[in-house]
Amino acid sequence: MDPNEFSGTTDSMIAEVWIKSIDVIFAFMELQDADRVRCGTFLLTGDARLCWESASILVNLHTLSWDGFKxxxxSKYFTEEVRSRLTREFMxxxxxxxxxAEFVRKFERGCHFVPLIANDAREKLRHFICCLRSIFRRDVRVAGPTTYVVVVLRSLVAEQDQREIEGDRQGNGPYQAPHQQQ
Incomplete structure (x- = not known):
């Protein structure tokens, strides 16, 4: 495992990705809270190190939990205002x-900010379907999918089918109408 250092950023999503990536590493290593805090602070460099040194004056480093560190x-890199804006964007x-594929990426990223949807399989499924373009939504609903994974796969198939239909209409597809002989 080789976690990346964090030197600070103005992009909140980079900060969030960094925290999530080291969370995964720490969970895999089964680190206790105190060790997580020590490792997390060790990985801070540059501006992030300076910010931490200023912020650490206000906390008790001997009792600081990993959640407290986060x-x-x-409060510095992924403010409540940013999380609120991302929640509104998702909704x-x-x-x-x-x-x-691009919509799935945006949906999954945004889902992270709305746990009421992310943690309820039926609500996640319903929300995803409602946000699809209507032509794909129809195809997905007709298929009667019961899981998010099936909905995503069915949406990708519906999109491919739509591309083929458009290609056929333009005479570029494999199913062109035969020419009538006179």
């Missing part, structure tokens, strides 16, 4: 002109 970290997310 709270201090988030109004629509596929629009995005490909299904």
């Amino acid at each position: 709270e201090v970290f988030y 109004t997310l629509q596929q629009g002109d995005n490909s299904v």
